[in-house]
Amino acid sequence: MNTSSLALATAAAGSSSSRRSSCWKYDVFLSFRGEDTRTRFTDHLSIALRSAGITTVIDYKLKKGENIQREIDRQIEGSRIAVVVFSKSYAESRWCLRELSMIMRCREDQEGKVVYPIFYDVDPSKVRKQSGSIGEAFQKHERDEDPNEVEQWRKDLKASADLVGRNLETTADRREGEFIQKVVGDINGLLKTSDLKEVKHSVGIAYRVEEFSTKYLDVGGSHDVQIIGIWGMGGIGKTTLARTIYSTYRHSFHGQCYLEEVRSKKKNMVSLQEQFLRDILKRPDIKISSVAEGTKEIEKRLGSMKVLIVVDDINDADQLDELAIEHDSFGPGSRIILIARDEQVLNIQKVEKKYKAQTMTDEEALELLSWHAFGNHCPDKEYIELARGVVDYCGGLPLALKVVGRLLATKKSKSIWKSTLDKLRNIPHGKIHETLRLSYDGLSDDHVKGVFLDISHFFINWYGTHVMAILDSCSGFCVESEIKTIQDRCLLDFDSPKFRMHDLIRDMGREIVRAECAMEPGKRSRLWHHVDVTSVLRDESGTEAIRGLTLVLPEKSDEHPFRTKAFKKMRHLKFLQLNYVKLTGRYRHLSKELRVLLWQGFPLEVIPKDFDLRNLLLIDLSNSKLVRVWVDSDQLPKKLKFLYLDHSRNLTQLPDLSKLPHLESLGLNSCKSVSEGYHLLAQLKMLEYLDLRDCNITDDAIVASLRSLSSLCSLLLDGNGFHRLPILSGLSQLTSLYLNHCTSLEAIPGLPTSLHTLEANYCTELEIMPKLPEMSQMMDLRMKDCRKLKDIPNLDNFLCNMRTLHMEGCTSLTATFKENILLKWRGDVIGGLSLSVNDIPRRLCYVAREDGTVEIEVPTTFDYIGGLAVCIIYSSDNSDCTGSLCIHVVNRTQRTRFHIWPMETTVTASHECYLWLGNLTNKKLNLKGGDRVRVLADFTGTEDNHQIKVKKTGVGIVEREFVASDLIDVDYKLVPYESDEDTDEVQPCKRFKVI
Structure with a gap:
């Protein structure tokens, strides 16, 4: 039972108005098993509570008589908090169990009643599960007592054990005196609970509170004044987390204040300053005449006090200045928590640490939805799939899960669930929309808002380089600052090369545009919905207001062609997507302002001459019927930067690429019929990305052209038939080279020093690799199933730089080469080393066999712990078997459990042993000297008859820092930990979608 989650008990202190409120006569009622604790622990606890001024009643103070039960019931009803001391023989007593049932009934009926469990020499999980001595006691009761009453005792015992309290086993090193002081502090905190809103169904909050308190809050640690930020999108649970933290730790400070909804009180x-001083100083008579006076009073009066302050929902740094939120304004050990949607507000202040609020996992989201929709922790059986659809729609956003759950709670039929969800996908719920829109409304000007609306409609999951170039062209100036502003407000995620946006943020943006002219879509600025777009094109009702339009039809659509005249009035159209759409008429009607043309399945053999392409920056005509691209004219796209003609199988020749001097990306994947024009590639001096996968390229077709591409960064040549590559060492900008499935390739003669990534998997004829050049920057090398390859000269000199080396299935590698690799491999963070090897390196001293669990006690002698090195040997009885490696790390001392997915693999030969060796960073695991840790590896996502089996697992402790620890995206998932009993066998896990 985790004490950092004490606020879950605190939440019970304020309940719904429908429950009967009480006028408390006592503070605490003590329930306990007399034979276990009466004269020892409970007596000491009773004295400590009274010494702290807490009015406490205990049953041995009662006078003997016939009405003792009635008197106890009266005392339970009259006590604000019921403290239940669970001990080994607690459940043996019918008296204790009946008393507990009375306590739990009062908890249900009385507003503000709190039940606080203490586990004294008994494991909480044994109380919850009624195992061990608890289970034996119930077996006796079932023989001797009323079965209905026994069943109620079981329910009450489990429900009370699920509440938050304290466990002697895991607190204060079992020192009872210190343990009692902590309990007294908890009770004081509960009695002093402020009127914060109740946290109902606080799913997942315990883990977030624990993470925040351990890594950020540091109560009782540093005496420095610390300012800590919590930021994230609206509705993600920032306030819920802050309220729980505040309620949990407020009693550890001399003064406390929670300032709500500061944005709206600007x-x-x-009055905000007055509340600030009144709450902290406990002086209701404080009056302030001006903001300047208030700021000075805060600085003067609070400078020596240890305070806990939460400033919730700020959007202007000036507000913090006026509240004197500075380190010098408060006493040693103070903690100030600032909550904002905009990270930039936190950057302005001297914030030591920033916590980005996270969306819920799929499991958490399903449980929260279930509480609100079904009043239970899981959905009704027949609604499970529908509930998962709602979880997918809500995207882990607690606000949305609560709102939609309540909306569906009164809907009984599955058809109403489906129709409601369909409606929400088109028109967001008002409360969700308005909460999210606050971040949009806070954007500084219409131009920034326009950039956000463009992204939400058209550019989600696009590469950032593409989007920036397009928006720069539309604006006439660089939009980098606008993008950063949108990102700081949590309206856009740009942590990866692609722009990503939460689905509900996207829907909010689209609803803003829909509302521009709800009844006449042709007058809106952006069109994306199928029905609206087809209506506008059929009716030819488009106007010059339209900035972007997208219509995606299935490949074999029976939709009748639209007339090009439908676009005649859309003079300001800049973004156009018409996948598998057919048009009739003259193309001169399409806008001359177009910057983006996406037309997969383009139906013509050549782009019409009257189609004005002059301002286009990006053209994607993948899967087209093009035979040639365009006819020479003055209207060619001379500004073009990105051209994609992938899977245009009828294309026979490339256009005159000399007419495209600014081209940066060219995609020709699977253009198998192209036989002319490759020599024109040499004209593309600014080309950075070239995709020639599966193009039937032979040895001499493009040799000279490739050598001339001086700006090339990424070259994709997978699936072609050449035997040798040209010497590419002169391409000084090349960082990525892909040669997968080039099954005729025999030799790679030369590589540039700039290369970071080389993939040559399944090159089954490859025998010769070049000696890696000095100053090589190679980080990722993947050469799976290159079965003729014997070694890679000079590779062992660069292993210290590498993150990933996959050479499993390279069965001809020399023993010396493999020994050198295993000896020198460092591998910063999980990228991993994979070889065809059948034993664990000797330096990993903790080893388990046959799916076994490795047990470690982290030595206390290490100066620095960088993490764990984990190695597995695995194989399968079947070939062509795919699975995801999952590593389970259970820290029994810190009571944490991680599931970690470092890689996916495909076994291509049955009974062949493979080795994988990688590192788990301690920035996630947080291991400390003395920790007892268990590690288990298994594979998920495999069918029963194609199971990949872990034959051996080895673990070692790494005493160095992983310099690339933030560069590789690995899924570390913190999952619930209940008790040591639950870790005896670490169960294989199911991988859920990561949001």
Whole structure:
């Protein structure tokens, strides 16, 4: 039972108005098993509570008589908090169990009643599960007592054990005196609980509170004043987390204040300052005449006090200045928590640490939805698939899960669930929309808002380089600052090369545009919905207001062609997507302002001459019927930067590429019929990306052209038939080279020093690799199933730089080569080393066999712990078997459990042994000296008859820092930990979608 989650008990202190409120006569009622604790622990606890001024009642103070049960019931009803001391023989007593049932009934009926369990020499999981001595006691009760009453005792015992309290086993090193002081502090905190809103169904909050308190809050640690930020999108649970933290730790400070909804009180700063001082100083008579006076009073009066302050929902750094939120304004050990949607507000202040609020996992989201929709922790059986659809729609956003759950709670039929969800996908719920829109409304000007609306409609999952170039062209100036502003407000995620946006943020943007003219879509600025777009094109009702339009039809659509005249009035159209759409008429009607043309399945053999392409930056005509691209004219796209003609199988010749001097990306994947024009590639001096996969390229077709591409960064040549590559060492900008499935390739003669990534998997004839050049920057090398390859000269000199080396299935590698690799491999973070090897390196001293669990006690002698090195040997009885490696790390001392997915693999030969060796960073695991840790590896996502089996597992402790620890995206998932009993066998896990 985790004490950092104490606020879950605190939440019970304020309940719904429908429950009967009480006028408390006592603070605490003590329930306990007399034979176990009466004269020892409970007596000491009772004295400590009274010494702290807490009115406490205990049953041995009662006078003997016939009405003792009635008197106890009266005392339970009259006590604000019921403290239940669970001990080994607690459940043996019918008296204790009946008393507990009375306590739990009062908890249900009385507003503000709190039940606080203490586990004294008994494991909480044994109480919850009624195992061990608890289970034996119930077996006796079932023989001797009323079965209905026994069943109620079981329910009450489990429900009370699920509440948050304290466990002697895991607190204060079992020192009872210190343990009692902590309990007294908890009770004081509960009695002093402020009128914060109740946290109902606080799914997953315990783990977030624990993470925040351990890594960020540091209560009782540093005496420095610390300012900590919590930021994230609206509705993600920032306030819920902050309230729980505040309620949990407020009693550890001399003064406390929680300032709510500061954004909305911006014009009434004096009253906010008055509340600030009154709450902390406990002086209701404080009056302030001006903002300047208030700021000075805060600085003067609070400078020596240890305070806990939460400032919730700020959007202007000036508000913090007026509240004197500075390190010098408060006493040693103070903690100030700032909550904002905009990270930039936190950057302005001297914030030591910033916590980005995270969306819920799929499991958490399903449980939260279930509480609100079904009043239970899981959905009704027949609604499970529908509930998962709602979880997918809500995207882990707690606000959305609560709102939609309540909306569906009164809907009984599955058809109403489906129709409601369909409606929400088109028109977001008002409360969700308005909450999310606050971040949009806070954007500084219409131009920034326009950039956000463009991205939400058209550019999600696009590469950032493409989007920036397009928006720069549309604006006439660089939009980098606007993109950063949108990102800081949590409206855009740009952590990867692609722009990503939460689905509900996207829907909010689209609803803003829909509302521009709800009844006449042709007058809106952006069109994306199928029905609206087809209506506008059929009716030819488009106007010059339209900035972007997208219509995606299935490949074999029976939709009748639209007339090009439908676009005649759309003079300001800049973004156009018409996948598998057919048009009739003259193409001169399409806008001359177009910057983006996406037309997969383009139906013509050549782009019409009257189609004005002059301002286009990006053209994607993949899967087209093009035979040639365009006819020479003055309207060619001379500004073009990105051209994609992938899977245009009828294309026979490339266009005159000399007419495209600014081209940066060219995609020709699977253009198998192209036989002319490759020599024109040499004209593309600015080309950075070239995709020639599966193009039937032979040895001499493009040799000279490739050598001339001085700006080339990425070259994709997978699936071609050449035997040798040209010497590419002169391409000084090349960082990525892909040669997978080039099954005729025999030799790679030369590589540039700039290369970071080389993939040559399944090159089954490859025998010769070049000696890696000095100053090589190679980080990722993947050469799986190159079965003729014997070694890679000079590779062992660069292993210290590498993150990933996959050479499993390379069965001809020399023993010396493999020994050198295993000896020198460092591998910063999980990227991993994979070889065809059948034993664990000797330096990993903790080893288990046959799916076994490795047990470690981290030595206390290490100066630095960088993490764990993990190695597995695996194989399968079947070939062509795919699975995801999952590593389970259970820290029994810190009571944490991680599931970690470092890689996916495909076994191509049955009974062949493979080795994988990688590192787990301690920035996630947080291992400390003395920790007892268990590690288990298994594979998920495999069918029963194609199971990949772990034959051996080896683990070692790494005493160095992983310099690339933030560069590789590996899924570390913190999952619930209940008790040591639950870790005796670490169960294989199911991998859920990561949001």
